[in-house]
Amino acid sequence: MAGxxxxxxxxxxxxxxxxxxxxxxxFPSKVGGKPAWLSQNxxxxxxxxxxxxxxxxxxxxxxVYAPREEKEECFHRTIYVFICRNGDCYxxxxxxxxxxxxxxxxxxxxxxxYEPLANDLESHRVIxxxxxxxxxxxxxxxxCGYRGDKRCAACKIATYCSKEHQVNHWKNGxxxxxxxxxxxxxxxxxxxxxxxLLPEYEIxxxxxVRDEDDDCQxxxxxxxxxxxxxxxxxxxxxxxxxEVSDKQFEKFKKDISKDPDQVxxxxxxxxxxWVASEHQAKSSDIPKCSCGASRVFEFQVLPQLLNHxxxxxxxxxxxxxxxxxxxxxxxxxxxxxxxxEFVWKQDFSDTHIKFK
Numbered sequence: 001m002a003g004x005x006x007x008x009x010x011x012x013x014x015x016x017x018x019x020x021x022x023x024x025x026x027f028p029s030k031v032g033g034k035p036a037w038l039s040q041n042x043x044x045x046x047x048x049x050x051x052x053x054x055x056x057x058x059x060x061x062x063x064v065y066a067p068r069e070e071k072e073e074c075f076h077r078t079i080y081v082f083i084c085r086n087g088d089c090y091x092x093x094x095x096x097x098x099x100x101x102x103x104x105x106x107x108x109x110x111x112x113x114y115e116p117l118a119n120d121l122e123s124h125r126v127i128x129x130x131x132x133x134x135x136x137x138x139x140x141x142x143x144c145g146y147r148g149d150k151r152c153a154a155c156k157i158a159t160y161c162s163k164e165h166q167v168n169h170w171k172n173g174x175x176x177x178x179x180x181x182x183x184x185x186x187x188x189x190x191x192x193x194x195x196x197l198l199p200e201y202e203i204x205x206x207x208x209v210r211d212e213d214d215d216c217q218x219x220x221x222x223x224x225x226x227x228x229x230x231x232x233x234x235x236x237x238x239x240x241x242x243e244v245s246d247k248q249f250e251k252f253k254k255d256i257s258k259d260p261d262q263v264x265x266x267x268x269x270x271x272x273x274w275v276a277s278e279h280q281a282k283s284s285d286i287p288k289c290s291c292g293a294s295r296v297f298e299f300q301v302l303p304q305l306l307n308h309x310x311x312x313x314x315x316x317x318x319x320x321x322x323x324x325x326x327x328x329x330x331x332x333x334x335x336x337x338x339x340x341e342f343v344w345k346q347d348f349s350d351t352h353i354k355f356k
Contacts, residue, residue: 009208012064012264012299014201014308020126022202024133025117027076031062031263032309033200034145038078038103039111039337040137043147046161048340051084052096057162058082059198060144064266064299068104074331076112077104079298079341081325083318090318093279098343100325104334111136143169143194154178168194198309203264210258248277249349256302263305269296269329275303275321276349286342291332295342300324321348 014031022028024036037043049058061081068074084090084097108114111133121129134140141148142158143165150166152158155178160166170178172194252275256262265273274280286295301323311318324344332339 008267008270010205010266011208011259011262012203012205012266013259013261014263014305015204017202018123019200020121020123022200023126023130025112025126025129026119027065027078027112029063029065029203029205031201031203031305032060032198034140034197035060035063035080036078037137037145038076039105039109040133041110041337044101044338046147048101048338049082049099049146051086051089052099053089054084054086056084056086057144057146058097058099059085061198062203062264062301062305064203064264066266066268066298068268068331071104071331073106073333074104075107076109077102077331079325079327080338081301081323081343087318092347093345095343095345098323098345100327100341100343101338102327102331102334102341103338104331141165142174143196152178165196168196198311201308205264205266208259208265246349248274256304261304263302263308264299265302266299268298272297272300272322272324275346278349279346281324281326281344281346285344286326289328289330289332289341290339291328291330293328293330293332295326296329298325298327319347321346 012029022030022033022036024038026036027038028036030036046057050056051058059082061083063078063080065076065078067077080101080103082099082101086097089097105111117129139148139151139159140146141161144161146161148159148161148165150160150162152160152166152174158166158169158174158178160169252273255273272281283294288294301320303320303322306319322345324346326342326344328339328341
């Protein structure tokens with residue numbers, strides 16, 4: 001029997017936890033719900049959180065808490081990913097409907113305790129601490145958690161990013177609370193039901209374990225199709241590409257099958273696990289950070305995540321093979337609290353059906 005060893009890859013899985021465990025003070029890695037912002041100084045504007053194709057406000061997909069020890073200002077560090085909710089904006093291997101942002105803070109900062117908080121805090125204490133943060137942060141939308149500078153005209157307390165979210169909040173319970181709402185009521189209590197957000201989960205991680213004789217990292221050879229092209233035999237060329245693509249897909253399935261419930265793979269500075277031979281990102285495809293530094297692979301989102309999300313009703317049937325997140329290799333100092341990073345979307349090859 002082959003031996004086993006830990007790889008450098010951390011696998012992410014989703015779990016349901018109490019709502020208050022996913023608030024900002026716990027620095028969560030999470031899927032869905034509202035973003036648990038790390039810094040509230042100039043969080044991404046509504047303009048920056050709109051789809052580059054349709055111009056509509058994007059949907060929060062997930063965030064990964066990933067501090068880096070090499071820089072003191074990265075003692076706290078979180079990467080956020082947003083997607084468009086308009087299914088018409090998606091096309092094969094196109095990343096225009098995805099955005100990612102990086103935020104980082106030193107251990108001593110304006111928002112969070114220098115010493116770590118106990119994991120067994122009661123919900124009422126979490127509410128108190130988050131309320132203290134809210135007073136520093138400024139108004140956030142009660143529905144989506146983005147910047148919200150519009151207020152309920154009746155209670156003057158609830159804030160929103162848009163008329164749409166104000167109407168949604170009113171219909172889903174605020175109508176009953178508005179007339180009795182106290183001036184010090186917090187917005188961190190359990191959220192009112194809404195169909196505008198994705199289901200919320202915690203992302204928990206564990207090291208990937210491989211067999212010592214595992215060859216899943218062995219690079220695949222590219223097919224030699226020049227002879228086919230010289231002979232103008234396009235069908236043979238396509239078959240050669242399809243064969244390699246299928247091998248890449250089999251390689252992907254083999255690696256995933258050991259932990260079929262994984263939704264995320266994290267390996268800072270490593271290599272993604274591609275789902276097809278075509279449309280793999282090359283270094284020339286990945287733009288440099290605005291600071292001039294190159295970007296490195298940090299983590300990828302796997303299609304298994306879609307099985308946990310109500311994307312058919314929220315996003316008109318969004319689909320992807322994998323979302324690959326590349327971030328600044330220098331973790332440069334942020335002048336606006338949140339720096340936009342790079343998302344590469346790779347879809348499955350047409351030569352095989354979608355992976356489940």
